[in-house]
Amino acid sequence: MERTIRPLVIGNWKMNPQTAVMAERIAREVKGGLTANTDADVVVAPPNLYMSVVHKVRNGSNRFILGAQDAFYEKLGAHTGNVSAFMLESFGVAFAIIGHSERRALGETDDVVNKKVHAVLKAGMTVVVCVGEAERDVNAQYLEEIEQQIRKACAGVTRARLRNVVIAYEPVWAIGSGKTPTPEDVHEMRLFIQKIFADLYGRSAVGQVRILYGGSVSPKNAGELFTEGGVHGFLVGGASIRPADFIGIIKACTSV
Ligand code: PGA
Numbered sequence: 001m002e003r004t005i006r007p008l009v010i011g012n013w014k015m016n017p018q019t020a021v022m023a024e025r026i027a028r029e030v031k032g033g034l035t036a037n038t039d040a041d042v043v044v045a046p047p048n049l050y051m052s053v054v055h056k057v058r059n060g061s062n063r064f065i066l067g068a069q070d071a072f073y074e075k076l077g078a079h080t081g082n083v084s085a086f087m088l089e090s091f092g093v094a095f096a097i098i099g100h101s102e103r104r105a106l107g108e109t110d111d112v113v114n115k116k117v118h119a120v121l122k123a124g125m126t127v128v129v130c131v132g133e134a135e136r137d138v139n140a141q142y143l144e145e146i147e148q149q150i151r152k153a154c155a156g157v158t159r160a161r162l163r164n165v166v167i168a169y170e171p172v173w174a175i176g177s178g179k180t181p182t183p184e185d186v187h188e189m190r191l192f193i194q195k196i197f198a199d200l201y202g203r204s205a206v207g208q209v210r211i212l213y214g215g216s217v218s219p220k221n222a223g224e225l226f227t228e229g230g231v232h233g234f235l236v237g238g239a240s241i242r243p244a245d246f247i248g249i250i251k252a253c254t255s256v
Contacts, residue, residue, distance in 0.1 A: 004207070005207070005210060005232050006039065006040060006041055007039070007040040007041070007226070007232060007233040007250075007253035007254060008040065008041045008043070008166065008210055008212060008232055008233035009040055009041070009042050009043070009233045009234050009236065009246075009249060009250045009253060010042075010043040010044075010045060010067055010095065010097070010128060010168075010212065010233070010234070010235045010236065010240075011030070011042075011043065011044045011045060011067075011236050011240025011241070011246055012045050012067075012069060012097060012100070012214075012235055012236065012237050012240060013026075013044070013045060013046045013047060013050075013069075013240060013241050014047075014069070014102070014237055015047060016047075016241050017241060020049070020050055020053050023046055023047075023050035023053050023054060024050075024053045024054075024056075024057060026241055026243055027044060027046070027053065027054045027057040027058070028057050029243035029244075030042075030044060030064070030243045030246055030247065031057055031058065031061065031063075031064050032243075033243060033244075033246075033247035033250075034061075034063045034064060034247070034250070037254070038063060038250060038254060039254045040233065040250055040253050040254050041065060041233075042063060042064055042065065042250055043065045043066070043067040043094070043095045044064065044065070044066065044067060044240070045066075045067035045068055045069050045095070045097055047069070048068065048069075048083050051066065051068070051088075051091060051093070052091075054066060055091070055092060065094050065095060066091075066092055066093045066094060066095070067093060067094070067095035067096065067097065067128070068083070068088045068093050068095070068096045068097065069096075069097050069100065070083075070096065070097065070098065070100070070103060070116070071083065071084065071085035071088055071096040071098065071116055071119060071120050071123075071125075072084045072085070072116070072119070073085070073112075073115040073116050073118065073119035074119075075119075084119070084123075085116070085119040085120045085122070085123035085125060086119075086123045088123070088125070089123040089124055089125050093125065094125055094126060095125060095126045095127075095128055095166075096116075096120045096125050096126075096127055096128065097128045097130060097168070097235070098113055098116045098117055098120060098127055098128065098129055098130070098153070099113035099116070099117075099129055099130045099131070099149070099153060100130045100170075101130060101132055101170060101172045101175060102175075110148075110149065110152035110153065111152070113129070113152070113153045114152055114153055114154075114155050114156070117129060117153050117154065117157065117165075118156065118157070121157065121161050121164055121165075125164070126164040126165070126166060127164060127165055127166065128166045128167075128168050128212070128235065129150070129153045129154070129165065129166070129167050129168065130168045130170050130214070130235070131146050131149040131150055131153070131167060131168070131169060131170070131193075132146070132149075132169060132170040132171045132172050132174075132175075132214075132215070133145045133146060133171055133172065133173075134172045134173065135172075135173055136171070136173070143192060146169070146189070146192065146193070147192075147196055150167065150193065150196050150197075151196070151200070154200070159201045159202075159205060162197070162201065162205055162208040162209050163208050165208075165209050166209065166210045166211075166212060166232075167193055167209060167210070167211050167212070168211075168212040168213075168214050168235040169186070169189050169190070169193065169211060169212065169213055169214070169231075170213075170214035170215050170235060171215050173215075174214075174215025174216050175214070175215045175216070175237065176215075176216065176237060176238060177215075177216055178216050179215075179216060180215060180216050180217070180221055180225065181215075183224050183225050183227075183228030183229040184228070186213050186225055186228075186229030186230070186231060187228060187229050187230045190211050190213075190229065190230050190231055193209075193211050194206045194209075194211070197209050210232040210233065211231050211232055212231055212232060212233045212234055212235045213225055213229055213231045213234055213235070214234060214235030214236065214237070216238075217234045217235075217236050217239060217249055218239055218245060218248075218249070219239070219244075219245050219248025219249055219251075219252060222234065222248070222249040222252035222253065223252040223255075226252055226253050233253055234249060234253070236249055
């Protein structure tokens with residue numbers, strides 16, 4: 001397959017590691033593993049508490065981009081415990097992951113996801129919208145589930161903003177489980193997601209939206225999922241805090 005879109009690999013550190021010193025070490029090792037030949041956009045999304053540590057390690061490098069694991073939709077004010085998209089953007093964060101299944105499991109609704117998507121885009125960042133089925137049923141009801149998640153998350157997003165929209169397809173059953181869909185299943189899902197965007201915005205919109213796969217990505221399965229799955233990159237959880245593994249995944253996307 002001819003590739004016209006630069007691969008995108010995002011490390012979602014989730015609620016790890018335990019200390020800022022460890023965060024700094026991971027960030028340094030990841031940065032150190034990237035070379036002038038790394039032909040991919042690499043994003044690291046640490047817990048907000050470590051954002052300044054990772055920012056310092058980054059030191060303006062354009063090979064290493066800052067991401068957030070969430071962003072609140074209000075700009076400022078009485079919202080205890082939240083950090084807004086505007087605050088993140090002013091700090092130098094360029095990507096925000098929205099609607100991760102671990103947040104949806106805590107009660108984040110499609111409506112809240114949609115508000116956050118708009119806030120992230122308005123702040124001038126790229127939004128990474130996570131979608132994924134809880135399980136695969138034989139009647140393929142899960143396709144409807146994915147379609148609804150995408151339609152609701154992107155409701156009201158204009159065609160012009162699509163360049164800053166990334167969809168991360170993360171089957172919930174694959175996250176942290178060591179199980180993955182087959183590359184053929186991933187390929188089919190990529191086409192299905194592109195068809196949704198074609199229906200919503202017209203065929204020319206299809207090339208605008210990057211589609212990632214996430215869920216138990218490792219240096220071992222990344223090559224196959226990337227080439228045969230035909231995705232534009234990965235959203236990586238567990239392996240992203242193991243620098244050698246994360247670099248291995250990045251290399252699997254850039255050596256094709
Ligand atoms: P995992 O997580 O790579 O540990 O399965 C992926 C994710 O939740 O984004």
